[in-house]
Amino acid sequence: MLIRFHFSFLILFSAINYIDQDRVIAESKSVVIESQIKELMSNSLTMQGAIAGISIRSAADGKMIYEYNGDVRLRPASNMKLLTAAAALKVLGEDYTFPTEIHIDGPVKKKTLAGNLYIKGKGDPTLTKEDFDNLAKEIRKHGITKIKGNLIGDDSHFDDVRYPLDLPWSDETTYYGAQISALTAAPTTDYDSGSVEVIMTPSSKEGEKPKVKITPETSYVKIVNHAVTVGENEKKDITIKRKHAKNTITIEGTVPIKTKAVKEWVGVWEPTRYALALFKQSLAEQGIKVSGKIKTGKVPDNATLIITHKSMPLSELLVPFMKLSNNVHAEVFVKEMGKVVLGEGSWEKGLEVLESEMVKFGLNPKTMVIRDGSGVSHVDLIPANEISKLLLAVQKETWFSSYLNSLPVSGVPEKMAGGSLRYRMKTADVRGRVKAKTGTLSTVSSLSGYVTTKNGQILIFSIILNNLMDEDKGKKLEDEFVKILANQ
Numbered sequence: 001m002l003i004r005f006h007f008s009f010l011i012l013f014s015a016i017n018y019i020d021q022d023r024v025i026a027e028s029k030s031v032v033i034e035s036q037i038k039e040l041m042s043n044s045l046t047m048q049g050a051i052a053g054i055s056i057r058s059a060a061d062g063k064m065i066y067e068y069n070g071d072v073r074l075r076p077a078s079n080m081k082l083l084t085a086a087a088a089l090k091v092l093g094e095d096y097t098f099p100t101e102i103h104i105d106g107p108v109k110k111k112t113l114a115g116n117l118y119i120k121g122k123g124d125p126t127l128t129k130e131d132f133d134n135l136a137k138e139i140r141k142h143g144i145t146k147i148k149g150n151l152i153g154d155d156s157h158f159d160d161v162r163y164p165l166d167l168p169w170s171d172e173t174t175y176y177g178a179q180i181s182a183l184t185a186a187p188t189t190d191y192d193s194g195s196v197e198v199i200m201t202p203s204s205k206e207g208e209k210p211k212v213k214i215t216p217e218t219s220y221v222k223i224v225n226h227a228v229t230v231g232e233n234e235k236k237d238i239t240i241k242r243k244h245a246k247n248t249i250t251i252e253g254t255v256p257i258k259t260k261a262v263k264e265w266v267g268v269w270e271p272t273r274y275a276l277a278l279f280k281q282s283l284a285e286q287g288i289k290v291s292g293k294i295k296t297g298k299v300p301d302n303a304t305l306i307i308t309h310k311s312m313p314l315s316e317l318l319v320p321f322m323k324l325s326n327n328v329h330a331e332v333f334v335k336e337m338g339k340v341v342l343g344e345g346s347w348e349k350g351l352e353v354l355e356s357e358m359v360k361f362g363l364n365p366k367t368m369v370i371r372d373g374s375g376v377s378h379v380d381l382i383p384a385n386e387i388s389k390l391l392l393a394v395q396k397e398t399w400f401s402s403y404l405n406s407l408p409v410s411g412v413p414e415k416m417a418g419g420s421l422r423y424r425m426k427t428a429d430v431r432g433r434v435k436a437k438t439g440t441l442s443t444v445s446s447l448s449g450y451v452t453t454k455n456g457q458i459l460i461f462s463i464i465l466n467n468l469m470d471e472d473k474g475k476k477l478e479d480e481f482v483k484i485l486a487n488q
Contacts, residue, residue, distance in 0.1 A: 029488055030065045036484045037066065046473040051466045053384035056485065059450060059458035062392045070388075073367065073381035074464040077439030078325045079446040080375030080382065085318055085406060086390060087357040088333040089399045091341060094315040098124035098336070100183075102135060102307035103299045108144055116149035116292070118299045119279055121183025122157045123345070124311040125193040125332045127275065128186050129216040131309060132282040138307045140286050150292035151283070153276040154299045157182035158335045158345035165347065166377035173242040175265035176327045177376070180335065182345065184271040184328075185278050187215045191320050193328050194271040196221055198240055200262045202255045203229040210255050210262075220277040221247045221268060230254045240264040272296055315399070318406035322437060323419025330374035347372065361393040375439060387448045387462040407449055410434035410482075425479050429454075430486045436461075438475075443467055445474030447481075453488040461485060 033056065041047055054068040064070075088096075099122050106115020117139070121127075162179035163172070171177030178194030186193040197215040210227050227238060238253040240262075247269050255262060268274045276294050283290060311317065321329040331347070338349030354373065355365040369381040394400055408419030411431030415422065420438040425431060436449025448462035463481055465474045 033484065033488065034066045037068070037481065040477070040480055040484065041068075044477055046468065046470065046477050047465070050468050050474075053462070053464040053466075054481075055384035055388040055460075055462045057388050057392055057460045059392065059395065059460050062389075065459065067385060070385035071367070071383045073369065073383055074466045075378055075441060075444045076375050076380055076382045076387070076464055077441040077444045077446050078327075078375045079387060079437055079439040079448045079462070079464065080370070080373065080380055081322060081325065081330050082387060082390060082437050082448060083354065083358060083370070083382075084330045084333055084373040085322060085403060086361065086394050086397075087337060087354045088314060089318075089397070089403060090357050090360070091337045091353060092314055092333075094313060094399045094402050096314040098122055098126075098311040098332075100124050100127060100131075100135070100309045100311075101299075101305055102139065102309075103303040103305050104144075105300055105303040106149065108142070111143055111145040113144050113147045113149065115147075116152050117144075117147050117290070118152045118154055118303060119183065119276070120154040120157070120299050121181065121272070121275065123182050123332050123336050123339075124309075125184060125326075125329050126186060126191045126311050126317065127184065127193070127309075128189065128191075129278055129282065132185070132275075132279045133285065135279070135307060135309055136282040136286040136288060139283070140288060142306055145288050147283075147288065147290045147292065150295050151276060151280055151290045152295045152297045152299075153183050153272050153279075154297065155181045155183040155272045156298050157339065161346065164331055164372040164374070164376060166371055166379050168378075171376070172244065173267055175267055178267035178328050179269070179271050180328060180331045181271040181275075182335075183275045185216075185275040187265070189320075190324055191326065191329070192265050193332075194274070195265045195267045196249075198223075198249060198251070198264045198266055200227065200238065200240075200251065200255065200264075202257050202259050204257070205229065206231055206257060210251075212251065216278060218274075218277060218281065220274050221249055221266075224248060224250045226250065226252045228254050230256055232257050236262075238262055240266060242266050242269070245269055315402040315405075318402060319416055322406035323408050323416055325420055325438065327374035327376055331372060334373035358390070361390050363389055363393075376441070378441060378444075382464075384448075384462040384464050387464075388460050391448065391450065391460045391462070404435060404450070407435040407437055410436075424475065425482065427483075430479075430483050433486050434482055436482075439464075440471050440475075443469075443471070445471045445478060447475075447478040451482055451485045453486060455488070457488070459485050459488075 103118040175195035187197040334350035335345040337353040339345035342349040371377040408421035411426035412418035439446035
């Protein structure tokens, strides 16, 4: 009996000893990380006069490994999308789709619709010209080749507020500042909805205007080209801007001969009518004539639903959203959460839902200021510790694999894999081992996510840099920061 007691005691003592060893190793690693990060920050000219918020946790148990200003509220830029994506997955679900509906309010006789044709948008940010073509083909299959009434777009699924509260006026014509509508269109499969792609190539002769192409091809925007092709050794200096409240895009400047095509995405004025213009074009291309006008309005109660088009599921839509940091998608998700939960597709209601979901993840909204879903606002404020807390909590969710899959991956060159990290951290010691969301605003850079260390441990990190003079230098600092973690 005494021998058995001694043996049990030895096993217990050995287990305690191992636990102590693990604790010592963990604490030693924390000291090393803290020392290396402090040295990095103190030697960085980038951080002189700037503010950093840093939070590092173990992904296994959530233990805080290191923090610096972790509870200080800072502008997160697009790290805000980490919250929006998590809330959208929680509220809407991985399989959620955004429908677009076609309705008619009159009889069809001899291939003629004696009434109006309605297209009702319900927030799909991925509609392209090809989708409108397919809808037109379906309408023709319903035996309609002539519409006596009007073509009417219904965007009432969301409210009519087009811009988030703090969007800078200078962002109005950019693709990342495009207007939000429940009925919109995207130029390419990057899905920058509410915008057109402008592609400009130099002429073969100096002094001539460059060639300009619009994707999708549409008369909804007007191009005024004042640019000039110049000599091979001259400077490329091009500006592409849209006039306020107009759809006139003016191109000015110089482009050298043999220069690669210059691409710019420009947000349109009034995306609902943009979508309608593309849809009417698709109808005409399918031999369907609209006798009436293009208008906006609501689908009447007596109308008949004849076609429903559905977007890709949310789990797939998260990839272009997070990898390419799509602001419009973020704001669509916010409004959709408001519509689904509180019956109103507005920022006010959507953000109310988002904040309530953050509480369920263990975050404290009283420590945060949330004004949009994308992080474009300079008024948004989130502590780094709250972001790392969220990244810890979402690991328990059934949809976590979709969430993780949506994050950019360091040094992976494919656009829809590496995303906004495809050109960063490409060295062998860190390539593919970082899955994180980037963020950029004027004077702000941020990076938060997961890193796999050299010994296979996964760390959660959040680094938010504010009051920078140069955001690009901030990103180089972030990369060095993450390399310290990866090489533990």
